[in-house]
Amino acid sequence: MALRSLDNALPLSVERPKKVAASPLSAKKPALAGVSRGSRLNDENTPPPPAMEQSVEYIASEQLTPLPNSEIKITVLLDELGSKDWMKVCEALNDLRRMALHHTSLLVPILEEVVAVIVKAMKSPRSALCKTSIMASADIFQSLGQHLLSTTEENAFERLLLQLLLKASQDKKFVCEEAEKALEKMAISMSPLPLLRKLQCYANHANHRVRAKAAVAMSKCISVLGIEAMKQFGIVTLLQVAAELLNDRLPETREAARSIISSIHDKFLSDIGAESKDESSATESWNNFCSSNLSPVVAQLIAKIFSL
Incomplete structure (x- = not known):
């Protein structure tokens, strides 16, 4: 019997190809051209840009100058006071203060609407807007104190008085001090008898701080x-x-x-x-x-x- 040729027989062991270790330099992936690493981060991982600080200038009454275009300003003043941008409202309140001090007669016809705007601003959680409105009330007391009760509805002044008493009673010092100044200006500028009748009810107020200011x-x-x-x-x-x-x-x-x-x-x-x-x-x-x-x-x- 002829023997089978061994040329076609399987090798005893199969030699596997060796893996070549990757070079540390070759492991790095090339950066995308024109794309910075920061721009490839997710938005949620990117810190937000710093907020722009907004500051309000508190101008003393003595430094307020007359408006050069008072007759034009009075026609748009209420619209500016009603702006949704609180910074613009602060600017309008300063214009209102100028009107009260230097152009009093122009302010009288809209005094009731102005008082309502001031009361609304005093209720704002923004301390800067609140303080500016209190300063505006003090200037109105100074210029129109003798006419305030006769030119506005009774409830309008009562709401203003209540807000001043509340602001003078709160813990924010710079708002509290400004409200105290406004109340003092009110006491010396308005007719004492009508004002006493308005203040009398607050002497029995439930808030002991309001009683004190009253x-x-x-x-x-x-x-x-x-x-x-x-x-x-x-x-x-x-x-x-x-x-x-x-x-x-x-x-x-x-x-x-x-x-x-x-x-x-x-x-x-x-x-x-x-x-x-x-x-x-x-x-x-x-x-x-x-x-x-x-x-x-x-x-x-x-x-x-x-x-x-």
Whole structure:
């Protein structure tokens, strides 16, 4: 039997091709031409550009100059005050302040609408807009304080007064201080008797800070009243309001109450003294006046104020 040729037999082992190790340089992928690495990152991984800071310039009333085109400005002022861009509203409020200080007569016909815009701006969460509107109210008090109640609806001024009292009572110092200045300007610029009637209800406000600011404003009004004006308002009412505030929560309120009582006391003694020309008799009349209109405890407390 012939033997089979071994030429076609399978090799005993198969030699596998060896892998060539990749060079570190050849492993790098070439960068795409004209495409930076930063541009290939996802948007969510890219930090947002820094926000542009917006600042508002707070201009003192003394530095506000007249408008060169006041008659044209008054025709577009309300539209500018109604802008949705709060920065533009701040600019319009500064123009409003210029109108109030230097072009008062042009502002009178739209005063009610202006007050409504100011109240709305005071409610804004943006402190800069709020402060600018408070500054505008102070300038309006200065120029139009004597006419504010007669040229606007009653509720319009009451809303403005409430916002000022609330802003003067809050924790943001630079807003609070500006509101206090506006309230002081209001107290010295407006007719005291009508203003007292508006302030009286806030002496019983639930917020003790509002009571304090109202008491301070009332004390400034009462300090300029004569005895006849006090009687016209109701001198007993003034005394009772002040007596109730003597034991209030805040020292500011109590100090304002003592100031009110002191003003009433001085005018009362001057009036009685002019009639009797006897100081001891006038003092006795004052004590009797307090005793007949206040509780014994409160009357005694008031007597101690003037015995010190």
